[in-house]
Amino acid sequence: MTQPPHDERTAASPEELREQVEQTREELGRTVHALTAKTDVKARAQEKAAEVKQQAAVKAGELRAKAADVAHQVQDKVQDKVPDPVKDKAAEAAGQARATAARAGQVWEEKAPEPVRRKAAGAARTARDNRAWLPAALAGAAVVWLACRRRKG
Numbered sequence: 001m002t003q004p005p006h007d008e009r010t011a012a013s014p015e016e017l018r019e020q021v022e023q024t025r026e027e028l029g030r031t032v033h034a035l036t037a038k039t040d041v042k043a044r045a046q047e048k049a050a051e052v053k054q055q056a057a058v059k060a061g062e063l064r065a066k067a068a069d070v071a072h073q074v075q076d077k078v079q080d081k082v083p084d085p086v087k088d089k090a091a092e093a094a095g096q097a098r099a100t101a102a103r104a105g106q107v108w109e110e111k112a113p114e115p116v117r118r119k120a121a122g123a124a125r126t127a128r129d130n131r132a133w134l135p136a137a138l139a140g141a142a143v144v145w146l147a148c149r150r151r152k153g
Contacts, residue, residue: 078139086142 011017037043079087112120 075139078143081143081146083146086146090142 011020109117
């Protein structure tokens with residue numbers, strides 16, 4: 001047998017000895033559990049993958065917000081550069097498009113089968129929910145138009 005460490009006293013009675021043995025077992029169990037966890041490569045890899053996935057989701061959210069901010073800044077700059085006649089023409093075209101869409105919607109309601117109308121309504125909701133990109137697209141189209149016009153002239 002080995003000698004107990006100098007800082008631990010020896011058991012004076014069988015009860016104390018049992019208690020020390022039980023404490024030693026618990027400590028040994030915790031140590032074995034900790035070592036097992038460290039050597040479980042699959043579990044550690046899964047934990048690391050979950051951590052990286054969480055970090056990627058956070059970064060993606062940050063990038064999405066930054067992209068939206070940049071898009072708004074570009075839209076504001078383009079709006080300042082587009083001449084008033086172009087803005088007027090764009091507004092007029094948008095009005096005509098709305099009128100045509102209203103007429104097409106009436107014809108659609110009269111002629112389209114019910115299942116098709118339901119799917120189209122869902123697509124329209126999605127488009128309405130994401131219409132923040134429409135002004136940016138129109139501004140981009142105006143910039144392209146201006147660039148082509150200047151190149152010809």
